[in-house]
Amino acid sequence: MSEWTSADMMNVAAARELHDGDVCLVGVGPPNLAANLARRTHAPGCRLVYESGAIDARPKKLPLSIGDDDLAATATAVVSVPEMFNFWVGAGRIDVGFLGAAQIDRYGNINTTVIGDHDNPKVRLPGAGGAPEIAAAAGRVIVIVKQSPRTFVERVDFVSSVGYGPTGRERMARGAGPTLVITDHGVLEPDPETNELTLTRLHQGVTVQQAVKATGWPLKVADDIEDVPPPSDEELTALQKLRNREAVDA
Amino acid sequence: MSEWTSADMMNVAAARELHDGDVCLVGVGPPNLAANLARRTHAPGCRLVYESGAIDARPKKLPLSIGDDDLAATATAVVSVPEMFNFWVGAGRIDVGFLGAAQIDRYGNINTTVIGDHDNPKVRLPGAGGAPEIAAAAGRVIVIVKQSPRTFVERVDFVSSVGYGPTGRERMARGAGPTLVITDHGVLEPDPETNELTLTRLHQGVTVQQAVKATGWPLKVADDIEDVPPPSDEELTALQKLRNREAVDA
């Protein structure tokens, strides 16, 4: 078995959640890596949609931005950004949306806007981008984010994208919401009753205690924690090729 | 001087109202003939837009429908029908809209929907088509319609496209409204004060009395009636070529 990092594990675990036939809205960063990994391994028939307008993109290399020419050149169709958000994202045609977060709370509400006050922020973050409507409309939302008390907070400074709302019961949207939060420690899933994010799986070598310590609220832990299978050689090889930007014929 | 009919005169008079640089929304029937005549004679630089989506169409022959391939093939751009109505017509990018009418009243309100009651009509007409929004949004609207008491009525059975409203004072729209009504008798223009359609020009060989008799309301007549110059040989030749569907290189 090759060596791997917690970042590798996070990307691999995210990729495994994509299946053939899934229509996946791919954002910049880890989602991009995870979605392309899925397509190179177990789910060659998953469909990558980029908010830049590329539908069924089949990038030969890992794209460095969501607007790379390779996405347009290999896509079945390229549409305008308004059409992408109105006719594709907003209309509920996306099965899986991957999102990142600068802060996330126990009900899966996400902040990517500011740390501190909106008008006089301590840290100005990039902002909402495509996330609010992906969070609302995708069939299921998978959040990929490293776990730390600074990120997993009692209360987000700003709600950029809604999960299950302030008390877990205010979600009024088309999709099922953040059904999985994949971290470098393991996987959190909303409690079926309360929607509170609950630790349900752990990566190899991580303890429940470590996950609890990496969380800024008293983390709920499932009775039966599953072990996440470590990355396979095939997964690690594909991941490495993607990171090296080696071309693959789709 | 060649011989000509009142229909020729109507088309020629309409064509003369188009100028180089005008963006003209062209509908089926006489407007199609008039706009293409203008482009073949004094206004080669007028821009023909068809509601089918063709922008700057340069048809070599007179198109038989507003969706002829020649329109798409010769256009600068072809857009979808929703885009045509939202971004081009509705946004006020049309300088001149030509409309027809089955009934028209003294304030330029137009019926193309039904004769009789809407739900149990005596005659079911084609309906509104693109006209309501052209009537509202075009910089100026030119109505081309043969004059008769059956068509020029006291009150239209149904308002398909609004002119100046029921009493001439209810227009709430972007464009200037029906600034000219061109008939086989002459030309009517709205009174600057009341917006009542007023006979201002007569075609050669037509009398005021004939125009009054062809109107279903007591027709207002301008103090100084102008004579419409008869069709020139150039105009008649171009008109004949268009009707014969002879190709012309633009």
Next chain:
Amino acid sequence: MTSPVPLADAIAAHVHDGDTVALEGFTHLIPFAAAHEIARQGRRHLTLVRMTPDLVYDQLIGLGCADELVFSYGGNPGVGSLHRLRDAVENHWPHRLTVHEHSHAGLANAYSAGAARLPFAVLRGYHGTDLEEQRDIISRVTCPFTGEELAAVKAVNPDVTIIHAQLADRDGNVMLWGITGVQREAVLAAERAIVTVEEVVDEFPERTGAVILPNWVLAAVSVVPNGAWPSYAAGYSVRDNDFYQQWDAISRDRERFLAWAEENGLAPDSVGGPVEPKESTHV
């Protein structure tokens, strides 16, 4: 969806009695062959949606397939009336046809709202017209920023939309070009979509203005060369303007219309052959 299916199978599987059905194509690419198959299979109580009913709905209405019609311009372009449509509205033959009518701008926006799965669309239109009396499909909204009052149209979401296109590829993606009308919006507004195509190719050509629909938004693709006759498919056929002219006489008289339908196998129990496009319309 990947492999083309026979048109009869596509219609049988996806078009049901009582459905709301949109056949779109603005003068160009009108899916006549699919409409004829709907008639042949004897569908009843349809709500037909189409901006320009044209001959294609004149035929379906005359054959008694439709109870309701949603439209914006019901004429035979450049020729005159749609006599079967008129006979249904004016004389209730073969039965009463309930009409819901829009302007082009209104119906185009209603499809767009449907494609976005929004319940309504906003446009600058209808003001001062009697079309506004149809309160169930045309209303008003107030801009929350400026206070301006604007028209609102209820979204249209057909059970099934059918269009004709030039090409499908081996994966069942579809490409159309030329005047593409409201087809993209009509397909995306529908629960299910059927596309008839001129031919299947390995790779799509470059075509400015083309609309491409990925296979996963389509329920079925059928290969039907000249499936738009007497309308046309740019690059494949020209509009059969003669037939549009002839239709005026065929459709003006009920008996003559029925004889035409019988000859062309368009009634469920008719013995005639299928409608055959004239060869001269090929390019």
Next chain:
Amino acid sequence: MTSPVPLADAIAAHVHDGDTVALEGFTHLIPFAAAHEIARQGRRHLTLVRMTPDLVYDQLIGLGCADELVFSYGGNPGVGSLHRLRDAVENHWPHRLTVHEHSHAGLANAYSAGAARLPFAVLRGYHGTDLEEQRDIISRVTCPFTGEELAAVKAVNPDVTIIHAQLADRDGNVMLWGITGVQREAVLAAERAIVTVEEVVDEFPERTGAVILPNWVLAAVSVVPNGAWPSYAAGYSVRDNDFYQQWDAISRDRERFLAWAEENGLAPDSVGGPVEPKESTHV
């Protein structure tokens, strides 16, 4: 509008102090050369509108051209922060920058409403987010047919929109293809539009997915080969990903940023030469 004009003339004629200016291009075709000309001419008090401010607005903000920013995602894609944007918001350097922020869906629809000259657009979005607290640009409307509450965004109508495109023809019509983003809507929403192009051709090629803008909706066209560098123009150049990486270090430090601007002649009184794209980005 028919003949191309020098970029400096186009900017001088159409971009004024205090204008609301949109430079659009979603990763692809970002009009950097035009932005640099705006900086060189020393425009001040601009309200900058752009979905993804990217390096192009980081530069204009750092140079003090902007008082306000309307945007939806302000990062250096795949790299990290926009340090000049952050410095302006967090530390008011070189002065305070007021931000108005949307989601991508919201700003895309705001442009679309502007292009249609509607005062607002309706979308399914924003619900439950704190973005809704910006009541002057984000509100709600109720569907008059279903009673459902939906988001409304105020239309964006820039005084001037600037884009970069691959081609103009001899008449000054413009063609762009590849990822075309929100450029069509941004141009049609504007009072005036300027387009920089890679080259002028006699006839446009066939390009699936191309957007064509007729000359009569454009105020000026300027020929600026590689005018999108370090962004790219599909078919003409590739994205200079190295420069995007290097920008992180250049922009992180005020002095280093100012030195870079001086070197590249981007301040009105600077002595450096114009920004020179690296040759390696040509294809």
